[in-house]
Amino acid sequence: MSKFRFHKLAAIVVLIGFAAWVASGEFSSVGSASNAEQPKAAEKAGDSQGAGAGDAAATAASRIVKVVTPPRSEHARAIRISGLTEADKRAVLATRVGGVIAELPVKQGDHVKTGDLILMLDAEEKISAVANAKQLLTQRQSELDAAERLAKSGNLAKLQLDNARSAQAAAVSLLDAAEAELARNEVKAPFDGIVDRVPVELGSAVMQGGEVATILNLDPIVARGEVSERDLRYLKTGDKAKVRLVDGRVAEGTVRYISRDASSATRTFRVEIAVPNADGSIPAGMTAEIALAAQPTEAVVLPRSVVTLGDKGDLGIRAVDGQNKVVFFPIDLVDDTPAGLVLGGIPADARIIVAGQALVTEGDTVKPVAADPDEIRKLAADAHLGAL
Template sequence: MSNFRFHRVAAFAVLAVSAAWVATGEFASVGSATDETAAASTTLAAQNAEASDAPKHTVAVKSPAFIDHNRIVRISGVTKADKKTTLATRMAGVIAELKVSKGDWVKSGDVVLTLDGPEKIAAVETAKALLKQRENEAANLEKLISRGISPKTQANDAQSALAAARSQLETAQAELDRLQVRSPFSGVIDSVSVEEGSWAPAGQAVADLLSLDPIVAAGEISERERSLIKAGGEAEIALINGRDVKGQVRFVSREATSETRTYPIEVTVDNSDYTIPAGMTAEIRLKSDPVKAVRLPRSVVTLDEDGNIGVRVVDEDHKIAFVPIDLIDDTSDGLILGGIPDGSRIVVAGQDLVTDGELVDVVDADAEGSALTTGAVE
């Protein structure tokens, strides 16, 4: 009876120990690390095998020739007169003669207006008569001195009197000239502010005078463009009436405007036929110095992960790389791009299907930028 009880107790003890061991889960760790490592190795090997077996993208590439191209800076502008001034009287008086009207062409030095001034004319005539008298006196005295009749000391007095008479005539003539208003340069009378016969005080505005040859196209360039444009450079002007003319940059400001932080520029255009008026809207196309660039279709331009604009190229190992570009110009024949290294093989088809560092197959592209081989881009 005691033996039976002992066996029952032993059996229960073994059962309890076994249950506790199973509950701990220690049995599951036996060989588990080895199994997981083997499984991971198998998965990686499968992925590598799958990647090596996957077909590579095929891209079409092109190695364009480099060209020297003038960067074009396009700005809005307006035409204006080369010179503009307001003619004014230099003294007060009644307007005796007004020789111009609006739209008249005048040459430099032409009389525009004359004030009435009979006393000025009389003063000139008096000064002329006095000068003539002093000249005769000096000549007669010289003869007397040469004969020994008059002393030589009188010659100095005669010359002084002669000089004073000349000065008096010059002063009277200057006062007479102040009665007239003359054109300081050739141009067109744009407006007239007075009437003949009216009283004009000193400084009275008489007329506005414009010089339209050359005509000037004026605009403003940005801070970024300031270093590209120089005085003496070429420019093209597209007038709003559809006419295109050529010009030359004559002025680029060295100080930006406080309001817009832009730099005023001026382009002169030949206007000898006076067919270009002042105040006409125009597009000014400024040419910078030539830069090294390539011409490519617009479709080759793409963006990298950071949103930078550029092109994709294929290196010697047939791997894709991204190259940032400088957009120099946009022409009807394509984009003019700078910043591309010499010898670059530029992806012209399939560039949006590949990523940086990707290994690709490469085919040449024709002049149109499409793959020569059918189905080349996958």
């Protein structure tokens, strides 16, 4: 009985204590303390961020870059393309009839003139036919001369004179036909050149249309290459060009032809450069680098290291405007020389950043300092060594 009373008394005490705690309202402060601290933390974070932004702005404003305003001059745009040499004229000679080779007066490497005999097929019957036609013509000519004398004296009728003239004309036609048939057994040089190949031998038989010789005209030698559609507008016939051969020789020539029909596969245009080659020292089929000199344009020379990429991926340079803010100018590459890049499309008064351009972006405010000439030369030398 006493034990029951103790448990009952303990439960009543606990119930009273719990009711008193609820009535005090202290349980509501469990999450309120952290909620109250959040604005203070956010305020501290905002203060921290504001301080960081201010530091970054101060850093950008105080960033020192080295600039230069390079001199401007006229530069001929250099367009370099790969190509090869080829003969100005090339002919593969073939026979018009079949037969046995009776004469072969040339060999590989011989120089020939237009009309020189290259090959003669056996033609005994045709030679006889020509001789008979000549004899007949001589006879018919004599008969005509006699008939004309008689006609002048009145001792020959006009009809007989006409018959003599007709017979003489027929003899002329017969001789022409015989000589033409004989000429079909001959192969002659169509132009001045060098005999490059003779795939037949004296006494061998050839069929009609068979190849018997190849003749090349190597003066001038032609350097042929393909120019891009972007560079086409800078070229015209008559422009000067330099051709560097694979063996190190350099020759000068003139643009003689620019195709107006692009290749469907590469979208490039064929260009031909005529190079004097009187001694024939430059062969056909040799690899060559063609440097085309287009019309001069105003440009500046700068180290390769100044070229960078803009926000849109364009190739260009960074410069400083009148308010010491960084601006970007796309460039036009005119030439690449050991002294540096020849660049067009840059305003005349631009202060170009030559050191520190990779650490700033468009719109940044910087502190420009004039670059030392020795430093610019060193940048150009370092860029040249890096390119090598």
